[in-house]
Amino acid sequence: MPLPAKAFQRWLHGIAPDTSTADVCRLAGIKRTTLAQQLVRGKVAEATVVSISRAFNANPVSSLAYFETYRDLAGPQVPPTSHELVSQIATMDLLRAVIARSAPAAESGAESRGVAGVAGTPAPEHPAPGGQPALSPAPHATSVKNWVDAIDDGELRHRVSAATGIAPQNYSAQLTANRMAPEVAIATSRAAGVGLTGGLVATGLVTEAEAGWEPGARQAALDMLSDADLTVLAGDRLQSLGKTLRRQEQDHQQAEKIWENLG
Amino acid sequence: MIEILQWTTLIACGAAALSRIPNLVRKKNRSLFYVLALMTLAILLSIQGPYLVIDGLLGSTNLANLLLRFIIFGAIYFLGIRIANGFGDERGLRLIQGHAGLAILAVISVALLVLFAFMDTEGSSAGMMAVYARDERNKVLTEYYGAAGRAYPAYVCLALLPAMLRAVRSTLPAPLRISALLLAIGGIAVILSLYFQAIPPALGYLTYVINYTAILCFVFGLALIWLAKVRAGRNTMDRTGRSAARS
Structure with missing residues (x-):
């Protein structure tokens, strides 16, 4: 099951607090409509988190660990x-x-x-x-x-x-x-x-x-x-x-x- | 409601036939054009208005209905052979084109002619409704006549159904599998038409729904195959173009 939109918003705010959604999409190379659709449905794809992490020089695995489903990815x-x-x-x-x-x-x-x-x-x-x-x-x-x-x-x-x-x-x-x-x-x-x-x-x-x-x-x-x-x-x-x-x-x-x- | 269904089917089938004209001119798969043209004609003959006009020209003895039955037989025979060939269905091809298939076609055709001859067919009416309502004897004869007319298409579809279902579950490209599914649904609808006599008169509209569903499924199934071919053709051209550029 993909990531809940609310948790994603919180995560995004943490990683890119002052960046507009449009800029996030541009930097991460994601289509704005794709992200909008994922947010509306309340299910954000893991690949979206990975792309955004890369754009903001964060480790994708640690980013995934922010979410409940992937909690165990935290740490060594x-x-x-x-x-x-x-x-x-x-x-x-x-x-x-x-x-x-x-x-x-x-x-x-x-x-x-x-x-x-x-x-x-x-x-x-x-x-x-x-x-x-x-x-x-x-x-x-x-x-x-x-x-x-x-x-x-x-x-x-x-x-x-x-x-x-x-x-x-x-x-x-x-x-x-x-x-x-x-x-x-x-x-x-x-x-x-x-x-x-x-x-x-x-x-x-x-x-x-x-x-x-x-x-x-x-x-x-x-x-x-x-x-x-x-x-x-x-x-x-x-x-x-x-x-x-x-x-x-x-x-x-x-x-x-x-x-x-x-x- | 049923009128809309009839005319929609007529337009869809006619458009499909027209789209084959370029191939007809290029002499590619000409029989498909004839199949679609025959199907269009058959639909035309199944609609009240055109039927009355055409049957009027033929002497108002419902000869057009007999013609309709043989047009359907011809269309389904050639379509069946094409589909069996395309999907590599040797068994289906044997069942349609072999001795057994031709014998069944002959027996059913003779039965149709005999039953038609014994009926009092005076007075045009689409689907021979007026003949059916005339008296007990004509009612029974019309029922057998209708059953005979539906038997041969059902036989061909039954022969092809296993190959269609196999193709649906295969690893072929998706459009072809969807096409196979549409052809299978059409086939099942035709086979269901064997049980029309069991449908109570109050649900009579079901017979129309089943008949036209079958035709629409066939037409869209064939159109999808054609579209997939056009798309795949463009892809291969791209690929050869690219590899040529690389070398």
């Missing part, structure tokens, strides 16, 4: 687990890491062995080579689903469903669509017993830095992965990407056929 947060960190690395960055790790082996005359050959050699830690490109920032195209998969012990979805009253199939649909309401993200973190900001990063509401994640934490978690773990993870990601693309292509063909016959 549990840092993300390494699984969570890795889940927020884009699939293409994981594949790039696979290639980067197998490249030295390929150069040393074992071209045909490729990744499979490297997976056999024990190489627990890889310091990031200097030339390696930086990871693209979270979130990525499947970050919500990957995040939930990373913290799921097998019963997580049921617990979230029980705690929030969201039907499991609706929850799954949200994950597939790479969407999740901030409140549900918090409930998911709570049900999994991990830091509360993980879901907010995965849904793209706040950045890693705003959530207090260490810079380079994702890269460090990636470097900690063994070759086998990385390869299996990249394989899983690639497989689900393939499924998604297959479905998209089928839908596209179907739509073309409908248009061809009925358009």
Whole structure:
């Protein structure tokens, strides 16, 4: 449930006491009509608070903590687990890491062995080579689903469903669509017993830095992965990407056929 | 009230048919134009005023009503094939175009002709109300005649309904799923028309509501598909334009 308008007004007065609503909207890059509508309905979106916080150099997570629903975001947060960190690395960055790790082996005359050959050699830690490109920032195209998969012990979805009253199939649909309401993200973190900001990063509401994640934490978690773990993870990601693309292509063909016959 | 519904449907359907003229000239999906034109004609024939004029030209023996039935059969047959093809519904296509479907069409058509021949059809009246009210024998015959006329469209819609409902729940683009929903609602309305005899005379207006709901759902469903195509076409052009600019 979004934030109550009254509490929002109080918060806004605290953060920008002498600024007109029009100026707040302009600085935060929000449409005035959007904010007006949210105020009239008495429900202000979390994203609105985040945008305004950024415009006034306040930490969005601390700002959210001002509101009753997000009270627990106040104070120091549990840092993300390494699984969570890795889940927020884009699939293409994981594949790039696979290639980067197998490249030295390929150069040393074992071209045909490729990744499979490297997976056999024990190489627990890889310091990031200097030339390696930086990871693209979270979130990525499947970050919500990957995040939930990373913290799921097998019963997580049921617990979230029980705690929030969201039907499991609706929850799954949200994950597939790479969407999740901030409140549900918090409930998911709570049900999994991990830091509360993980879901907010995965849904793209706040950045890693705003959530207090260490810079380079994702890269460090990636470097900690063994070759086998990385390869299996990249394989899983690639497989689900393939499924998604297959479905998209089928839908596209179907739509073309409908248009061809009925358009 | 019913008059408004009738004329609104006529205008909507006529406008949809007119919007197909550019495609007709370009020879793209011409059968859709014919389907919509036939539907427009059918609606015209179902309204009292135009019916009396046209039937007058045909000799005032309600021949126009028989014509109306076969116009509906033709429209629903071609529309059914188009929809089944578009939504990739092999089973529906077989049920409509296969031997069973054609046999059902033939049997129903013969039944219509025979029943019409046995009726005393003198004196124009839309929906053959006057014939129905003439005597007990004509009343029974008219009921069977009406039922036969509704049976074939209901058969086609029943054949297509599963594919429509599947499309509604699919992951297709939203406009196409809404279209499928509209076509499904139209289909259900046509299938409901099989039970018109069970509707008490006091609720007679329901038959009109159901009939015209079906037509409006079909027309808007088809229009939405066309709009989605136009929009998607523009998007793909944008995308190719952009990628061309990038390379």
